[in-house]
Amino acid sequence: MCELLGMSANVPTDICFSFSGLLERGGNTGPHKDGWGITFYEGKGCRTFKDPLPSCESEIAKLVKHYPIKSCSVISHIRQGNRGEVCLENTHPFTRELWGKEITYAHNGQLSDYDDLQPEFYQPVGDTDSELAFCWLLDEIRKKFTVKPQDMAPVFLYAAQLAPQLKAKGVFNMLLTDGEHLLAYCSNNLHWITRRAPFGKASLIDVDVIIDFQKETTPNDVVTVIATRPLTENEDWHKIEEGEFKLFKLGELI
Amino acid sequence: MCELLGMSANVPTDICFSFSGLLERGGNTGPHKDGWGITFYEGKGCRTFKDPLPSCESEIAKLVKHYPIKSCSVISHIRQGNRGEVCLENTHPFTRELWGKEITYAHNGQLSDYDDLQPEFYQPVGDTDSELAFCWLLDEIRKKFTVKPQDMAPVFLYAAQLAPQLKAKGVFNMLLTDGEHLLAYCSNNLHWITRRAPFGKASLIDVDVIIDFQKETTPNDVVTVIATRPLTENEDWHKIEEGEFKLFKLGELI
Numbered sequence: 001m002c003e004l005l006g007m008s009a010n011v012p013t014d015i016c017f018s019f020s021g022l023l024e025r026g027g028n029t030g031p032h033k034d035g036w037g038i039t040f041y042e043g044k045g046c047r048t049f050k051d052p053l054p055s056c057e058s059e060i061a062k063l064v065k066h067y068p069i070k071s072c073s074v075i076s077h078i079r080q081g082n083r084g085e086v087c088l089e090n091t092h093p094f095t096r097e098l099w100g101k102e103i104t105y106a107h108n109g110q111l112s113d114y115d116d117l118q119p120e121f122y123q124p125v126g127d128t129d130s131e132l133a134f135c136w137l138l139d140e141i142r143k144k145f146t147v148k149p150q151d152m153a154p155v156f157l158y159a160a161q162l163a164p165q166l167k168a169k170g171v172f173n174m175l176l177t178d179g180e181h182l183l184a185y186c187s188n189n190l191h192w193i194t195r196r197a198p199f200g201k202a203s204l205i206d207v208d209v210i211i212d213f214q215k216e217t218t219p220n221d222v223v224t225v226i227a228t229r230p231l232t233e234n235e236d237w238h239k240i241e242e243g244e245f246k247l248f249k250l251g252e253l254i
Numbered sequence: 255m256c257e258l259l260g261m262s263a264n265v266p267t268d269i270c271f272s273f274s275g276l277l278e279r280g281g282n283t284g285p286h287k288d289g290w291g292i293t294f295y296e297g298k299g300c301r302t303f304k305d306p307l308p309s310c311e312s313e314i315a316k317l318v319k320h321y322p323i324k325s326c327s328v329i330s331h332i333r334q335g336n337r338g339e340v341c342l343e344n345t346h347p348f349t350r351e352l353w354g355k356e357i358t359y360a361h362n363g364q365l366s367d368y369d370d371l372q373p374e375f376y377q378p379v380g381d382t383d384s385e386l387a388f389c390w391l392l393d394e395i396r397k398k399f400t401v402k403p404q405d406m407a408p409v410f411l412y413a414a415q416l417a418p419q420l421k422a423k424g425v426f427n428m429l430l431t432d433g434e435h436l437l438a439y440c441s442n443n444l445h446w447i448t449r450r451a452p453f454g455k456a457s458l459i460d461v462d463v464i465i466d467f468q469k470e471t472t473p474n475d476v477v478t479v480i481a482t483r484p485l486t487e488n489e490d491w492h493k494i495e496e497g498e499f500k501l502f503k504l505g506e507l508i
Contacts, residue, residue, distance in 0.1 A: 044379055045343030047304055052296075063317050089299030097350060100377035123354035125298055 002092070002108040003032055004190070005076040006175040006226040008182040008248040012042070012070035013223050017204070017211045020065055021231040022078060024206035028056040031080050035091040036061060038076035039104045040069045041179035046102045050091045072250055073179045077106035089126030093175075094134050096122050098141065099148035101178050105134045108228055109171030109187055133166050137176075153247070153254065156183045160245040167243060175226065182248045184226045186240035192226040193237045194251065202232040222251035256346070256362040257286055258444070259330040260429040260480035262436040262502040266296070266324035267477050271458070271465045274319055275485040276332060278460035282310040285334055289345040290315060292330035293358045294323045295433035300356045304345045326504055327433045331360035343380035347429075348388050350376050352395065353402035355432050359388040362482055363425030363441055387420050391430075407501070407508065410437045414499040421497065429480065436502045438480045440494035446480040447491045448505065456486040476505035 005022045007015050015038075025032055036058065037050030047069075051058040055078050077092035084090040092106040107130035114129055121142055122135035140162055141155055149155060159176055163185040166172040173190050176183040184190055197220070199213035217223070226246075230237035240246055247254050259276045261269050269292075279286055290312065291304030301323075305312040309332050331346035338344040346360040361384035368383055375396055376389035394416055395409055403409060413430055417439040420426040427444050430437040438444055451474070453467035471477070480500075484491040494500055501508050 042306075042342045045341060045345070047342060048301070049303070050301055059317065059321050063314065067313050087299060088296045088301060091299070097376060097379060100379050102379055122351065125351060125354050125356055 002077055002079045003030065003228040004106055004108045004173060004175050004226070006177070006182055006184060007074040007223065008251050009072050009221070009223040010251040011221050012072055013221065014068035014070050015074045016065055016068050017209065018225050018227070018231050019076060020209055021204040021206045022076060023055045023061055023065060025078055029206040032078040034079040034081040034086045036078040037091050037093050038064055038074065039093045039095060040071040041073040041177070042071055044179065046095065046104060046179060048093060048095060050088065052086050052088050052091055073177045073182055075104050075106050075175045075177055082110045084126055084128035087126070090128045092130060094131050096138055098138055103138065103176070103178055105174065105176045107133060108173040111166065111170040111172065114169055133172070137162055152178050152181055153249070156181045156247050159183055160185055160247065163245065164243060173228065180249060183245060184240060185245040186242060188242060189228050190226060190240045191230050191237040192224060192240065192246060193235055194222065194224040194253065196222045202235055204231060205233045224248050224251050256331055256333045257284065257482040258360055258362045258427060258429050258480070260436055260438060261328040261477065262505050263326050263475065263477040264505040265475050266326055267475065268322035268324050269328050270319055270322050271463065272479050272481070272485050273330060274463055275458040275460045276330060277309045277315055277319060279332055283460040286332040288333040288335040288340040290330070290332040291345050291347050292318055292328065293347045293349060294325040295327040295431070296325055298433065300349065300358060300433060302347060302349060304342065306340050306342050306345055327431045327436055329358050329360050329429045329431055336364045338380055338382035341380070344382045346384060348385050350392055352392055357392065357430065357432050359428065359430045361387060362427040362443070365420065365424040365426065368423055387426070391416055406432050406435055407503070410435045410501050413437055414439055414501065417499065418497060427482065434503060437499060438494060439499040440496060442496060443482050444480060444494045445484050445491040446478060446494065446500060447489055448476065448478040448507070450476045456489055458485060459487045478502050478505050
């Protein structure tokens with residue numbers, strides 16, 4: 001399996017703290033050593049750093065951990081491969097352009113009997129079940145919405161409606177974003193927390209790091225973090241129930 | 255204007271030497287300080303590092319310069335913006351998936367009167383003439399080839415046939431790759447060199463660096479580098495003539 005990390009915020013925020021915790025699970029405190037990736041949205045654009053090397057050894061992961069890129073929407077993934085070999089094209093997150101918007105996706109889980117997923121418009125580059133499912137989702141969205149909707153929220157709600165068809169094929173925990181909305185669909189394991197004023201301190205589970213969010217934030221900041229398993233030990237994370245989803249827009253649950 | 259750099263090789267090769275020269279032109283020996291980007295193909299996948307900061311100041315550019323990523327196909331670009339503001343979504347190279355292949359593109363030049371470019375299938379994320387032209391090219395390719403051809407060479411030859419329509423709108427120097435083929439279309443400035451055994455030494459024009467390729471290569475290596483202006487001072491670069499193109503496949507001119 002893999003681990004997912006997502007962030008949705010109302011002001012550009014760096015994810016160095018949470019990412020530091022996740023990285024340890026990529027071959028150190030966790031077995032997810034088959035590559036990692038992270039996508040940051042900045043304005044309408046996004047950039048992805050990825051590496052088929054274990055995150056705990058990756059030079060690029062070190063840069064990302066120490067170089068604060070501020071973003072309102074982030075998706076990250078560390079991989080323990082099952083379907084598809086360890087290589088760059090099988091490394092999450094995956095991004096495709098839809099209606100002039102960058103759409104980014106990462107998946108935790110494993111699917112079976114997916115031969116009926118035959119996307120036409122978008123096609124997978126690698127050979128993971130995950131990327132195939134992403135292409136299928138986008139294809140279905142393009143079929144449903146023949147023109148670009150003014151508001152993207154209905155598109156994400158439709159993706160959440162489609163997700164149970166993928167969950168029926170196995171385990172399908174998913175993060176999906178356009179840089180403004182972030183959809184978290186849960187098959188079995190996905191947790192979230194929204195931090196807002198008054199901010200407190202938090203300590204990571206996987207590495208001995210404590211952060212005082214009070215010092216890093218302004219009173220109006222709203223920052224939601226989503227992760228396969230809680231990343232901090234002294235905060236209350238909400239579990240998303242099986243087959244349920246949460247849709248966030250710029251940090252707030254909608 | 256901007257500067258382009260491309261590499262096509264028959265074995266995975268690092269581009270650190272050439273990239274070091276290009277970087278200096280990003281705000282140091284050249285005025286191209288409005289961002290930079292580089293895309294490396296590894297297997298069927300590719301990864302892009304980009305930054306709207308000047309390349310000579312960018313932390314990420316420093317990593318790319320010192321961390322040798324070996325690739326058979328690379329496209330890089332440093333930007334001096336004209337159409338579109340300085341931001342991530344306007345930073346080259348641009349990548350889109352076509353028939354399950356990552357297609358990457360960068361453009362040097364400026365276009366006018368491009369309102370008739372109305373791509374449907376692919377749409378630009380940013381507001382540059384460059385990305386619009388890329389989307390239009392891919393749209394035209396999808397219209398021409400209704401199913402994925404076995405051999406991608408005819409697709410690149412078709413792109414070269416389309417390019418004069420873009421050149422007619424201004425200046426259009428372009429690099430386009432699928433990781434195996436690399437098309438270089440010249441509007442006014444594009445040079446290339448193929449290095450093969452016996453390898454010699456080369457010294458960069460923009461920074462005091464000399465490399466002995468003999469020590470870095472094996473006798474069967476074939477490495478072509480394409481750049482807006484020659485990057486080395488002691489080698490003979492070929493100029494591509496106005497309106498002409500060169501198509502390379504894994505280092506060799508085809």
